[in-house]
Amino acid sequence: MRHRKKTVRLQRQDxxxxxxxxxxxxALIKHGRIRTTMAKAKAVRPVVEKLVTLAKEDTVxxxxxxxxxxxxxxxxxxxxxxxxxxxxxRPGGYCRVTKLxxxxxxxxxxxxxxxxxxxxxxxxxxxxxxxxxxx
Numbered sequence: 001m002r003h004r005k006k007t008v009r010l011q012r013q014d015x016x017x018x019x020x021x022x023x024x025x026x027a028l029i030k031h032g033r034i035r036t037t038m039a040k041a042k043a044v045r046p047v048v049e050k051l052v053t054l055a056k057e058d059t060v061x062x063x064x065x066x067x068x069x070x071x072x073x074x075x076x077x078x079x080x081x082x083x084x085x086x087x088x089x090r091p092g093g094y095c096r097v098t099k100l101x102x103x104x105x106x107x108x109x110x111x112x113x114x115x116x117x118x119x120x121x122x123x124x125x126x127x128x129x130x131x132x133x134x135x
Contacts, residue, residue: 008039008042008043010039010040010043020040021043021044021047022069022070022071022072024036024040024044024113025044025047025048025051025069025070025075026070026072026075028044028048028095028113028114028115029048029070029075029078029079029083030074030075030078032114032115032118032121033112033113033114033115033118034112034113034114035100035110035111035112036110036111036113037103037108037109037110037111038097038099038108038109038110038111039109041097041111041112041113042097044113045095045097045113047069048094048095048113049092049093049094049095051066051069051070051079052079052083052084052087052094053092054066055079055080055083055084056084056087058080058084063076063080066079066080082121083115083121086115086117086120086121087115087117090116090117093116094115094116094117095113095114095115095116096112096113096114096115096116097111097112097113098111098112098114099111100112
């Protein structure tokens with residue numbers, strides 16, 4: 001029985017899945033929007049939402065907790081300095097999944113994962129990357 005086993009496995013082993021989710025989260029923090037499969041977008045969204053909630057209070061302990069998940073210093077820095085202040089008082093729901101059509105090669109459902117406050121998170125000198133992450 002699968003009682004209390006809610007983790008989306010994505011047909012990967014545990015270490016590979018954690019690395020995939022961390023890399024996708026870093027790409028979203030860095031670029032503001034990523035194009036990925038629907039299953040990966042749905043798996044990454046709760047991870048990123050918890051990280052943003054964690055980053056609302058800037059302490060050394062919370063930065064270390066975020067670094068434990070992301071493992072990239074520049075992503076943690078951007079999360080705490082740009083992303084968390086931009087969401088402000090929003091109580092949750094920081095990300096949006098927008099469905100695209102199926103991918104031409106294998107018909108996998110594709111989606112954009114982006115910040116709800118995308119215009120606040122992307123400055124004028126940083127364009128939004130259309131193809132930020134690979135599948």
